Amino acid sequence: MFYREAGDFSTSYPEDSQTFPIKFDRYRYYLVLFTAIVIIPFFINDYWVNSLFLPFLIYAIAAIGLNILVGYCGQVSLGTGGFMAVGAYACYKLMTSFPDVSMVILVLLSGLITALVGVIFGLPSLRIKGFYLAVATLAAQFFLVWLFNRVPWFYNYSASGQISAPERTFFGIEISGPNTQAWATYLFCLMFVIASAYVARNLTRGSMGRKWMAIRDMDIAAEIIGVNPLRAKLTAFAVSSFFIGISGALFFAIYLGAVEVGEVFGIQKSFLVLFMIIIGGLGSIFGSFAGAAFLVLLPVALKIVGVDWLGWPTDIVAHLQLVIVGGLIIVFLIAEPHGLAQLWRVAKEKLRLWPFPH
Amino acid sequence: MKLKLTTLALGAALAAGPAMAELVFPSLSYRTGPYAANGIPFADGYADYFTLLNERDGGIGGEPIRMIECETGYNTEKGVECYESTKGEGALVYQPLSTGITYQLIPKATADGIPVHSMGYGRTSAKDGSVFKNIFNYPANYWDGASVAIKHLLDINGGSLEGKKIALVYHNSAYGKEPIRTLEELSKKHGFELSLLPVDHPGQEQKSQWLQIRREKPDNVIMYGWGVMNQVAIQEAANIRYPMDQFIGIWWSGSENDVRPAGDKANGYKALTFHNVGDDFPVFADIQKFVVDAGKAAGAGDQIGTALYNRGLYAAMLAAEAAKTAQGIHNTKTLTPAQMRDGMEALEITEAKMSELGLPNFGPEFTVSCENHGGNGLVAVSQWDAAADSWNLITEYVQSDQDVLKPLIAEDAAAFAAESGITPGC
């Protein structure tokens, strides 16, 4: 009885076409934002930020990016790890070449560079479809990882091939390097997450998003009604790679601080982000967050329960993690094949009628 | 009611009491994942030594030891998570057994004031203690290993490698690329031809590389591998009938897992090492009595005496000795990480000390100082005897070529200092 649109009249076009038309949704959204921005920074500590919040926020951006490509435009891509590596290395080269430029600009520039690379590797999508395209993007993944390993210019000719993020500040507060405060890095990444989600939501609600969805549903029919498939697919790759590049830059500079491309941005990263969006729900911004939360928080929670509370040997807990995550994925898919976002939508639908059953 | 509540609260506060006086040693191990086969014996050795100290001596200097094991699966993100979750418990020293995780921890642990001991792995230039104040890599590092391998070859070839061909088969990662710079300098100095053969992770497929070796017929092959790459390399070398005694691996390519699958054909394979091999030391009798028979062995108890188990034991021994030194310097039983760092920087390992611990001639003698966090670079060569199913040391501890290595280390440390804004100083 509180989740209704009765009595809520719009008096202008912008009000009518807003993202959250129902008042309850809007207030819920503001409450979440308020908690995230104002309340959490006071309670956060090093462990929470480094093990839970930063990975969640960063993977959420990557998941939003990949969701745009896979969920909205229907092009399955397994090159996410390689594109995150492009973002990270671009950020590293920019950080070391322009030490005085603000981190925000550098991260955005890394995103733009990744978008360019994404467009180049997205060209095969004009000819190849479905799972074949997925395997073709693996070419991008393996090639990019090889490239960053092989060409010494990318890691500034260091003897070891690893890149480390130097210390940088944002408005005088340190956000990269070892001496950062938990709340500072958290808020910096949160800023990007909110901006990314905002941009992605509005892009997908607009004509660009509709073109993508038309391509996804039936690309021949879309071409017939006038959607330019070249433009639509390449912009999907560009926008998606932009977000993935940003997440890669943040992953390297803020979260890990030092990266070795083969181990961190390998193929398991590509599969991980793909799993997040499938579990969370394809074609849904909320789904990206839900999937990222599921795959980041669940292993840590299982480890805390298994090792810290129950005191079992660490390798048994690690194996059980795999068993439980795998089992839960299967259970979720059988219960709701369209992911957590669908469960959320169904819950909201039921809430619209509550307490009346029909 | 009120009285009851306050009594309860008071009781809880008293029960919480003073913090447990313990020495906390976290073990960032990997018993799962692609390198589990190598991570398990090391973690077992590390754990068993501390259990022995607790059971036999009641801890270090009377202070009980608490070892917290955290599974990283050789994954950098999990390594960070393990670090964050254990650093608040009073962790005294971190030994991540992974070059990737070590690079992660170098800035973080330095900022948090906790020392890291990357024994024979990690960032080689951490030997320069004036730049890397919290990072130690005694008794030897990757460049020492490469140099001693060349010295051993010089020895066998009568003092000259002029015109010889040496191939380096390496894991295509930061770890595998470590010796390249050093070997290039040494090839200029001694006149041998170096050829580089990278092997992609995980290293299950090495046909192309070994076909190339079969065509080029290098006089020697040096290997920097880890995990399954080692055993596949040795198997392929046996297949192409490459003479095993011309094949030298770094210490991470010298474990029983790597040579046993090839059976008799692996006989004669050489590996570098910075500690002794086998279980013919008095301390193993103690381990049998206090740890294995008491049912407190980590893991299944079947790795005792293997090369990696001994390495874990050695690492634990060095940590315990550093803790003792720290207790002595600061005149205290409980330690803070900063005090542990001081203990590590003042550590001195002598033959007398090792014999006293039941490990006579187990490792080289060395002293740690502020300028030198990496020992004296003393490395020995061991050889696999397939019939006896054991490793044997075939040389004494030889020092690496300091003339070549010192400038390289200084250069790399200075680059790191410049990049991270550290002022070097002792």
Added chain:
Amino acid sequence: MPEQLAFALEVTANGLMAGVLYALVALGFVLIYKASGIFNYAQGVMALFAALTLAGIIDGQVPFSHLINAVFGTDVHYFGWNAPAFLAILLTMVVMIGLAYAVQRLVFRHLVGQEPIILFMATIGLAYFLEGVGDLMWGSDIKSIDVGLPQGINTWIDDTTFNSLGYGFFIDNLDIVASIIAALLVIILVMFAQYTKQGRAMRAVADDHQAALSVGVSLNFIWILVWSLAGFVALVAGIMWGTKSGVQFSLSLIALKALPVLMLGGFTSIPGAIVGGLIIGVGEKLFEFLIGAPFLGGATENWFAYMLALIFLVFRPQGLFGEKIIERV
């Protein structure tokens, strides 16, 4: 014969052998995709699980020993027997059939008619699950399998080529045996699909589920059959690769080597898997020999295989032998 040419021939021969091994893994993918439209991400893990079970049965390991010891405080590890290879293979096959039945019953029966990407995700969940169970059952240390396959250089080829061409070729005995077994497997599978009743039923199901149902083919039975066949292929692949490099976690990564083969040959064609495998095997080894090692610093095999497959796909988007994708508006 000029030396470089002899080297190139040797590399080509080895590439063909390597390609056959990749094709062996790709066959499992093709079987399942053909019959049920599922891209089975878990194929590599199935090969690992099959090899682990085989090694465990041969060594007489107690399954779940680590877990049992941790929970009950016992110290059991081995039953004490040493099973002969042939019996162990049969028993492992029984386990794989049981696995196929369980997977069909518990997972895919509930997901009939879902989109391909959902089915793909289900196989991912299955891969995680199977990997965890495999590790819990048999432990994560390296095991070796020895089912009597020969290893080492084939001296006859070495001598013959040395005498005729001046350079002795290196062809591994294991590779030769693997090629023969893979060829036999393909012939048997193709004959099964063409000439037996169940094979025809399988092709009917691959063509159109509804139509197959309407003529009385039991979908469930065919799917269990297909998953068991894929399990058998996984077992053979696991034995081959496990003999070469030991049975441990990295074995599941061989599936990644099979993906370019699938791309090139087409997801739905059994002969395509073989041809694709041969092309990829020769292509990547020749590239490494001619360009990768001398000019690009080596280790190019991984990404070149994908690039090669990508080039082929640009000209034939459904692979060389794959089903032409017909879309109707």
